[in-house]
Amino acid sequence: MSTPAIELRDVRKNFGNTEIIRGVDLAIEEARIHAIIGPNGAGKSTLFNLMTGLHPLTSGTIHLKGGEITNRPPYEIARSGLARSFQVTNIFARMSVFENIRCGMFWKRGHRYAFWKFANRQSELTEACEAILEQTGLTSRRHVPAGLLSYSDQRALEIAITLASGADVILLDEPTAGMSRSETTQAVDLIRSVSANKTLVIVEHDMGVVFDLADTISVLVYGEIIASGAPKDIRGDTAVREAYLGAEAD
Amino acid sequence: MAALLRQSAVWLIAVAIILILPVMVKSGFYITMLNQMGVLIIFALAYNMLLGQGGMLSFGHAVYFGLAGYSVAHYLNGVGEETLPYIPVSLIPLLGGLVSLGFGILIGFVSSRRAGTTFAMISLGFAEMVTALTLIVVTFFNGEEGIQTDRWIGPEPFGITFGSDVQVYFLIGVWCVLATAAMYALTRTPFGRMCNAVRDNPERVQFIGYNTHRVRWLAFALSSFFAGIAGSLHAINVEHVGFETVGLAQSGLVLFMVWIGGAGIFAGPILGAILITLLNSNLSDITEAWYLYLGLIFMIIVMFAQNGLAGLIVMHEPIWKTNLALFRSMFLPYVLGIGSSLVTAVGAIGVIELLYFMRTRQTAETVTHLYWMEVDAANVLPWAWSVAALVAGYLACRQTYPVMAASYSAAIAEVKAMVAS
Numbered sequence: 149m150s151t152p153a154i155e156l157r158d159v160r161k162n163f164g165n166t167e168i169i170r171g172v173d174l175a176i177e178e179a180r181i182h183a184i185i186g187p188n189g190a191g192k193s194t195l196f197n198l199m200t201g202l203h204p205l206t207s208g209t210i211h212l213k214g215g216e217i218t219n220r221p222p223y224e225i226a227r228s229g230l231a232r233s234f235q236v237t238n239i240f241a242r243m244s245v246f247e248n249i250r251c252g253m254f255w256k257r258g259h260r261y262a263f264w265k266f267a268n269r270q271s272e273l274t275e276a277c278e279a280i281l282e283q284t285g286l287t288s289r290r291h292v293p294a295g296l297l298s299y300s301d302q303r304a305l306e307i308a309i310t311l312a313s314g315a316d317v318i319l320l321d322e323p324t325a326g327m328s329r330s331e332t333t334q335a336v337d338l339i340r341s342v343s344a345n346k347t348l349v350i351v352e353h354d355m356g357v358v359f360d361l362a363d364t365i366s367v368l369v370y371g372e373i374i375a376s377g378a379p380k381d382i383r384g385d386t387a388v389r390e391a392y393l394g395a396e397a398d
Numbered sequence: 399m400a401a402l403l404r405q406s407a408v409w410l411i412a413v414a415i416i417l418i419l420p421v422m423v424k425s426g427f428y429i430t431m432l433n434q435m436g437v438l439i440i441f442a443l444a445y446n447m448l449l450g451q452g453g454m455l456s457f458g459h460a461v462y463f464g465l466a467g468y469s470v471a472h473y474l475n476g477v478g479e480e481t482l483p484y485i486p487v488s489l490i491p492l493l494g495g496l497v498s499l500g501f502g503i504l505i506g507f508v509s510s511r512r513a514g515t516t517f518a519m520i521s522l523g524f525a526e527m528v529t530a531l532t533l534i535v536v537t538f539f540n541g542e543e544g545i546q547t548d549r550w551i552g553p554e555p556f557g558i559t560f561g562s563d564v565q566v567y568f569l570i571g572v573w574c575v576l577a578t579a580a581m582y583a584l585t586r587t588p589f590g591r592m593c594n595a596v597r598d599n600p601e602r603v604q605f606i607g608y609n610t611h612r613v614r615w616l617a618f619a620l621s622s623f624f625a626g627i628a629g630s631l632h633a634i635n636v637e638h639v640g641f642e643t644v645g646l647a648q649s650g651l652v653l654f655m656v657w658i659g660g661a662g663i664f665a666g667p668i669l670g671a672i673l674i675t676l677l678n679s680n681l682s683d684i685t686e687a688w689y690l691y692l693g694l695i696f697m698i699i700v701m702f703a704q705n706g707l708a709g710l711i712v713m714h715e716p717i718w719k720t721n722l723a724l725f726r727s728m729f730l731p732y733v734l735g736i737g738s739s740l741v742t743a744v745g746a747i748g749v750i751e752l753l754y755f756m757r758t759r760q761t762a763e764t765v766t767h768l769y770w771m772e773v774d775a776a777n778v779l780p781w782a783w784s785v786a787a788l789v790a791g792y793l794a795c796r797q798t799y800p801v802m803a804a805s806y807s808a809a810i811a812e813v814k815a816m817v818a819s
């Protein structure tokens with residue numbers, strides 16, 4: 149078996165005295181779509197925060213494409229090719245939609261802290277931004293300050309910034325939360341279209357989306373993975389049905 | 399070509415104004431004022447690299463202004479005494495800028511780890527420290543006397559001696575244009591864009607690969623560099639550098655200029671520096687209450703015009719860009735609104751001036767000047783008139799401001815409708 153894109157070994161996280169993540173072992177295979185589901189407060193977002201360096205681990209290790217990233221700062225993990233979106237929209241409010249997306253590109257395309265060249269003159273950046281604007285349906289909003297966008301456009305921008313870096317491992321935290329039916333369908337199409345050759349991990353409450361997209365599903369309940377497998381196995385798993393799917397299956 | 403001309407129009411106009419001004423104003427007083435203005439424009443723009451562009455509120459940026467000033471004064475003296483190698487006076491601001499860049503790199507590394515309150519407090523701490531050092535390290539700062547210098551040194555390329563203030567005016571003018579252009583260009587680079595991103599959302603920046611500390615540190619260092627250029631020009635201009643150049647009052651003044659002008663807009667600090675210098679030069683001789691007025695203006699801007707004076711102008715941009723005729727319906731409400739503000743101001747100034755006069759007069763004399771009249775402060779009439787203007791103006795403002803705001807909203811709504819169709 150090839151090296152997993154992300155591998156968590158016995159990861160634990162305490163906030164104060166409460167153990168929120170209680171020994172998670174998880175291997176995300178390369179170039180797959182892996183969904184993490186679980187009830188509210190199970191620790192899904194916390195798991196993302198640990199993988200991307202926002203919070204330090206209490207114990208355990210995390211590897212990204214074979215290299216250890218445990219407790220590395222977020223920007224180093226991002227530079228190693230891991231991009232993420234946030235459950236609560238996290239954008240650059242006073243900058244335009246176009247600028248938001250372009251900021252997501254600078255580092256990976258080698259512009260870093262450059263103060264000796266004009267951003268507008270980098271035509272490859274402009275072209276790549278246009279492509280992402282088009283993909284995420286934000287072209288007509290490109291000049292609008294991000295803080296003034298409608299909720300669903302902000303969600304789209306959240307994903308657009310995440311995609312902008314061109315990272316090959318992408319974590320999406322509830323990408324379709326609060327979207328209407330048709331917006332959700334669009335988002336699913338978008339996620340599918342960008343997923344070629346990339347590893348995607350999505351946290352999602354919409355079971356339609358999960359079973360539609362995922363190659364593998366892991367179920368997180370109270371900080372523990374209680375089941376992991378192909379969608380059809382998860383659907384039939386009694387423990388999962390009891391713990392989580394029960395309410396919806398009935 | 400036409401597009402290029404339109405893009406550079408602002409710059410060409412600025413250069414033209416700089417060239418014409420000394421011809422129009424012959425008096426030494428105004429040249430002195432213009433020189434000060436140029437220096438403060440550079441300083442304000444440098445400060446705004448931190449505040450407006452990078453979201454860092456500093457209470458001590460004069461440190462980088464003043465330290466460059468001291469260094470340049472010493473250098474000029476060294477060249478004068480032939481102990482230091484000659485470099486043309488016109489290039490010496492670069493030297494001062496590099497000195498401040500050095501300090502900015504050192505101090506910035508420590509202070510820019512965090513933004514917000516921590517950053518503000520550390521900047522205050524360094525400002526206090528350097529002010530204290532001016533009294534301790536006497537060889538460099540020379541205590542309260544400061545360092546005297548002479549810009550007339552060495553050879554005179556093209557006969558430029560910088561003996562006259564007008565020659566210094568052109569030196570400051572050239573540096574002002576160069577520094578402004580450079581700082582504007584910086585905002586358009588990947589680094590400049592990331593400064594804005596760090597200002598807006600430091601958390602997210604980390605997840606797109608950026609170390610927020612590095613971005614702030616670089617912004618801090620570059621901002622110190624330009625503050626150093628301003629401080630050097632100040633030293634060359636007045637040929638003296640004192641402890642007040644590194645002090646809290648100077649740091650506070652630049653904050654006032656930037657905020658009053660508008661931190662969120664590139665040209666805001668320029669506007670602020672021009673306005674405050676004008677008021678400072680012209681009012682500080684007329685009224686002792688000048689700092690009180692400055693404080694009042696600052697407070698009013700902070701409370702009612704988040705983006706400063708430049709913000710007030712820019713918010714009308716969509717209107718003049720779509721249809722100038724829309725201003726017609728706004729004319730009367732604006733005249734009334736501004737008129738009532740003026741009446742309020744006249745009344746307030748009257749009261750303040752009379753109070754100041756009565757509290758600070760040294761003799762039993764009660765006759766003073768208020769505006770262009772001679773009034774007797776012991777008489778009740780000038781007081782009554784001032785209070786009446788203040789109250790009437792205030793009441794009028796309460797009536798006219800909503801109408802003014804409504805006429806603005808209506809015009810903007812019409813602009814939106816026009817753009818949509």
Ligand SMILES: Nc1ncnc2c1ncn2[C@@H]1O[C@H](COP(=O)(O)OP(=O)(O)OP(=O)(O)O)[C@@H](O)[C@H]1O
Binds near residue numbers: 163168193
């Ligand atoms: N920074 C923090 N400090 C303290 N407690 C936290 C912190 N972050 C999360 N928690 C707690 O950890 C638990 C898991 O939260 P988390 O956000 O990971 O859940 P989730 O599975 O993403 O839930 P949801 O589906 O509602 O998004 C919650 O009880 C939450 O209160």
Ligand SMILES: [Mg+2]
Binds near residue numbers: 192194235321
């Ligand atoms: Mg969550």
